[in-house]
Amino acid sequence: MNKTYFHRVTSQSPTMFWINNPTRTxxxxxxxxxxxxxxxxxxxxxxxxxxLEEGEYAKQVLTEVLQEIDDDRKAAIEFQAxxxxxxxxxxxxxxxxxxxxxxxVSIQGDPFADDNAQDIIDQALDNRKVSPxxxxxxxxxxxxxxxxxxxxxxxxxxxxxxxxxxxxxxxxAETYEKVGRETGKYPMxxxxxxxxxxxxxxRNYVQENDVQISPDVLxxxxxxxxxxxxxxxxxxxxxxxFIGGGARGLHHFTEMVGGRVVVTIxxxxxxxxxxxxxxxxxxxxxxxxxxxxxxxxxxxLPDFRRGYLEDGLSIEEFEDFGPxxxxxxxxxxxxxIVLDTIKEQRQQ
Numbered sequence: 001m002n003k004t005y006f007h008r009v010t011s012q013s014p015t016m017f018w019i020n021n022p023t024r025t026x027x028x029x030x031x032x033x034x035x036x037x038x039x040x041x042x043x044x045x046x047x048x049x050x051x052l053e054e055g056e057y058a059k060q061v062l063t064e065v066l067q068e069i070d071d072d073r074k075a076a077i078e079f080q081a082x083x084x085x086x087x088x089x090x091x092x093x094x095x096x097x098x099x100x101x102x103x104x105v106s107i108q109g110d111p112f113a114d115d116n117a118q119d120i121i122d123q124a125l126d127n128r129k130v131s132p133x134x135x136x137x138x139x140x141x142x143x144x145x146x147x148x149x150x151x152x153x154x155x156x157x158x159x160x161x162x163x164x165x166x167x168x169x170x171x172x173a174e175t176y177e178k179v180g181r182e183t184g185k186y187p188m189x190x191x192x193x194x195x196x197x198x199x200x201x202x203r204n205y206v207q208e209n210d211v212q213i214s215p216d217v218l219x220x221x222x223x224x225x226x227x228x229x230x231x232x233x234x235x236x237x238x239x240x241x242f243i244g245g246g247a248r249g250l251h252h253f254t255e256m257v258g259g260r261v262v263v264t265i266x267x268x269x270x271x272x273x274x275x276x277x278x279x280x281x282x283x284x285x286x287x288x289x290x291x292x293x294x295x296x297x298x299x300x301l302p303d304f305r306r307g308y309l310e311d312g313l314s315i316e317e318f319e320d321f322g323p324x325x326x327x328x329x330x331x332x333x334x335x336x337i338v339l340d341t342i343k344e345q346r347q348q
Contacts, residue, residue: 018264043334088131095133108137111331157188195222196248258283
């Protein structure tokens with residue numbers, strides 16, 4: 001195969017391509033084009049149930065689960081694990097060949113339990129049994145941070161997600177460093193900053209409140225926060241690996257190229273479009289954001305200010321931060337649909 005865009009990104013920069021919520025076919029395609037890992041979120045099973053190619057397979061898996069498990073919540077959790085297992089198996093050779101550097105596949109548990117640290121821990125430990133290359137995806141909220149601290153002690157590889165604010169990243173990184181020094185345990189730790197959803201949230205705020213702000217300035221908000229997060233992580237030599245997630249446009253990948261970062265994107269509409277357009281590989285992460293852009297965002301968007309400042313959010317405020325609530329609402333909606341589907345199937 002000729003070197004495609006993602007192969008060139010990997011060979012010409014330290015930036016890594018991961019695939020998000022893939023079908024089995026999309027996972028194969030992503031691996032063929034140089035994907036080094038995979039993320040899944042709580043919307044995954046619902047998306048697979050309605051997917052034109054994967055729907056029948058997903059329904060078959062769900063039927064098998066329901067024949068074995070009577071409890072609806074436990075069935076939804078097991079359904080997710082079984083849907084993720086073949087994806088993990090596809091990435092397992094890469095994990096083995098790289099000595100556990102690449103080939104990780106993350107699973108995030110029941111979003112309705114995100115307020116319970118012990119439940120988060122229990123689900124993470126269960127998900128680790130799916131495959132050695134499973135990385136447990138944990139929301140960076142107050143209960144999530146409590147769970148992360150205990151899971152570090154247990155040497156569990158993690159992907160901390162739902163991170164929008166600089167303060168969230170610092171809380172994660174400092175916790176990882178502190179527990180690591182105390183225990184000598186430094187499991188693989190990814191830090192997922194969700195720039196695209198941040199942009200969605202701020203765009204909604206502008207529309208709902210009739211904020212007079214330049215569209216060109218607003219377009220830069222999520223990535224401006226991501227650039228600051230990456231700069232601080234680099235300057236302080238935090239050991240976590242940056243993941244850029246929640247992509248809503250091609251720029252959420254191309255603007256991150258150049259850094260030692262992972263960018264995880266959907267196959268349809270993003271990865272396939274980048275392959276089709278085949279843009280030049282250019283280091284863009286280090287392009288400075290003009291001060292006047294930051295000033296306008298800080299002045300007109302309170303939740304940009306709260307996310308951009310290192311002391312903008314307390315740990316207690318993480319869970320109720322607007323972008324976190326928006327992101328999590330998509331997960332609870334999808335998970336709720338799966339639970340409804342389970343109830344309907346049991347009644348047939």
